[in-house]
Amino acid sequence: MKKLFGLLLFLGIAGISFAQHETFFSNTRLSGAFGAPIIEVGFNNNMSTSVGGGGAIVFSDFFIGAYGMASGDFQGLLDNSNLDRLDIGHGGIWLGFTPRTYSLIHIYSSARIGWGALDIDLRDGGVRYSDLDKVFVLTPEIGLEANVTKWLRLSGTIGYRWVRGIEDNGFVENKNFTGSITSITLRIGWFGHRRY
Secondary structure: OHHHHHHHHHHHHHHHHOOOOOOOOOOOOEEEEEEEEEEEEEOOOOOOOEEEEEEEEEEOOEEEEEEEEEEEOHHHHHHHOOOOEEEEEEEEEEEEEOOOOOOOEEEEEEEEEEEEEEEEEOOOOOOOHHHOOEEEEEEEEEEEEEEEEOOEEEEEEEEEEEEEOOOOOOOOOHHHHOEEEEEEEEEEEEOOOOOO
């Protein structure tokens, strides 16, 4: 009898030790992935249009991924098919929250957290990143997103691009690249089809 009791006690302790701990991500499941072109326009007249893109994996209402953005003389690119210099280029982590994503129109919010550089001469093949003026960029945004198809979503947001790290050299400052923005993001991918 003691042996049976000891065996049951051992199995009970072993079962408890293998029990799953409840965590923040316990009920979150991978539900999709997407790629997205992004266009960002500044309200401040000194801020030029930025274009770029990113990709992420989707966990229910959240997504996490990476992005890259750059701004420059894009009119020159259109006129001459030549872009010699980027005003600012940055990339990093892309986080987002889209509750009730199965609804036709729903809230879309994200934050891009990145690092980059200023005044990048694209003609100079020998330019080193260590020689460039480095920046930290934080861009939170919120708006609405529409489900165009099961695999295509279009969002329009307002946000704020916060830039730090520019050394005051008398020509440009942090405030020249910091300010309110509006963005259009086209997410293309698979988002799952369950209501969570």
